[in-house]
Amino acid sequence: MKEVELSQSDVKQQLRFKMKWMSYVGGRWAVFKTNLSTDYIYSDKEEPPYLNDYKFLDKVTWDAFVALRLTPEEKGEEEEGQEVQSHNKCPQRTSRGGYELLSRKIIEEKIKERQASSDVIPPPSPPTRHEQWKRARIKKSGEYITPEVKIIVERILKIADKIAAAGFYVVVPDFFSVIHLTLPTKISPF
Structure with a gap:
């Protein structure tokens, strides 16, 4: 089998790509957790059908996630954000662009x-x-x-x-x- 020798620039490129990819994954993970909280924990639904929507979540994992999201620290952050937003007298409505x-x-x-x-x-x-x-x-x-x-x-x-x-x-x-x-x-x- 032939050995492939990587140059220094190839290694740097791979590390840069890995860092960017992990940063992207981390951002998407945070958005996913926020969406789960918004749609299933803070919503008015009595029994959310999370198990039907996300087959990879079991009951134990879900209960741990809910307990983490309902801690006083999380509530404090949510209320602090709402309080800051309430002072905004001229909110804007622009899309992601x-x-x-x-x-x-x-x-x-x-x-x-x-x-x-x-x-x-x-x-x-x-x-x-x-x-x-x-x-x-x-x-x-x-x-x-x-x-x-x-x-x-x-x-x-x-x-x-x-x-x-x-x-x-x-x-x-x-x-x-x-x-x-x-x-x-x-x-x-x-």
Whole structure:
């Protein structure tokens, strides 16, 4: 049988691949445990059919998992997360793509509008930061997520209209925008 000699670079590549793979597996495992807890432990179902859905789980393993998830430390973490989330007055509703995907969708919509209206199609300008902020807080039904968001959006649009009516564009650093002019100091724009 022929012996294969691995170079140093091959070994480094294998180690890097192994580390990335284990990191991915660890992330998927955490998501799986969270989904199990959400769907079967914290749900309103009286007797969850976990044994039918996951054949590899036996009753002893499941009972140990439930006991681990119902410890006071776990409850404390859950309540702490809910308390932090309750302070978020302007939550966003973006998919996994975040603002990057949202801006691509806005540009695609602008292109479709321009195609319908004329033959010559100049490229659309990228969406402004306040436009993205506004769109990230609109439900599929077209309503704003909370009444506070609606008030802030109205303020944003007033200031943006004033800037546009003045006939000039204000060049400001990335961290400062129309959003910062309208938000109360206690509320983070993102």
